[in-house]
Amino acid sequence: QKEVEQDPGPLSVPEGAIVSLNCTYSNSAFQYFMWYRQYSRKGPELLMYTYSSGNKEDGRFTAQVDKSSKYISLFIRDSQPSDSATYLCAMRVGRDDKIIFGKGTRLHILP
Amino acid sequence: NAGVTQTPKFRVLKTGQSMTLLCAQDMNHEYMYWYRQDPGMGLRLIHYSVGEGTTAKGEVPDGYNVSRLKKQNFLLGLESAAPSQTSVYFCASKVGRGNTEAFFGQGTRLTVV
Numbered sequence: 101q102k103e104v105e106q107d108p109g110p111l112s113v114p115e116g117a118i119v120s121l122n123c124t125y126s127n128s129a130f131q132y133f134m135w136y137r138q139y140s141r142k143g144p145e146l147l148m149y150t151y152s153s154g155n156k157e158d159g160r161f162t163a164q165v166d167k168s169s170k171y172i173s174l175f176i177r178d179s180q181p182s183d184s185a186t187y188l189c190a191m192r193v194g195r196d197d198k199i200i201f202g203k204g205t206r207l208h209i210l211p
Numbered sequence: 212n213a214g215v216t217q218t219p220k221f222r223v224l225k226t227g228q229s230m231t232l233l234c235a236q237d238m239n240h241e242y243m244y245w246y247r248q249d250p251g252m253g254l255r256l257i258h259y260s261v262g263e264g265t266t267a268k269g270e271v272p273d274g275y276n277v278s279r280l281k282k283q284n285f286l287l288g289l290e291s292a293a294p295s296q297t298s299v300y301f302c303a304s305k306v307g308r309g310n311t312e313a314f315f316g317q318g319t320r321l322t323v324v
Binding site for chain 2: 106108132134141142143144145146149188190192197198199200201202203204
């Protein structure tokens with residue numbers, strides 16, 4: 101079993117909808133949880149990160165971590181065509197230096 | 212403000228040829244990483260470095276070697292390229308331990324025929 105599982109999609113939703121992206125993981129030692137956004141033919145860029153469990157909000161984006169279920173989510177409100185990209189979850193153990201990524205979910209926001 | 216720069220951007224190799232991918236960062240970051248990205252596989256860590264002169268293996272290190280002789284550069288070598296190494300390679304760097312954000316280069320598209 102891969103340490104981080106993420107549905108590759110693609111996921112297509114109409115403009116203005118709420119988008120929910122998710123990852124599950126198997127390593128209970130993960131402490132730092134990140135979401136990266138990657139536009140076509142570009143490198144990933146950090147979108148949000150959270151430490152341990154809880155919620156974090158930044159504008160239209162909300163990151164949620166449930167360590168008891170080993171499940172993390174990214175919610176996008178009022179989705180825009182410019183949100184169309186691949187979203188990768190990533191995780192890191194506190195004492196470790198490796199950042200482990202999920203497969204990424206391709207998201208299409210339809211105008 | 213260059214950030215992380217990868218050289219070359221594209222390359223086609225024949226099976227058995229060797230090459231070196233160069234990653235350069237101008238942010239004085241301690242940590243540097245090499246990933247490969249394949250369809251349906253996501254980003255997989257090849258090797259990484261936590262400082263000048265140090266390297267460590269990631270998830271998929273076989274067939275690759277790395278060197279970090281200077282803090283700003285991280286080299287990824289393929290000694291004898293195989294078609295299975297056809298991929299998009301990304302370099303990333305971050306400030307150091309405890310810092311979360313990794314900055315990525317624009318990628319190198321490598322095709323091995």
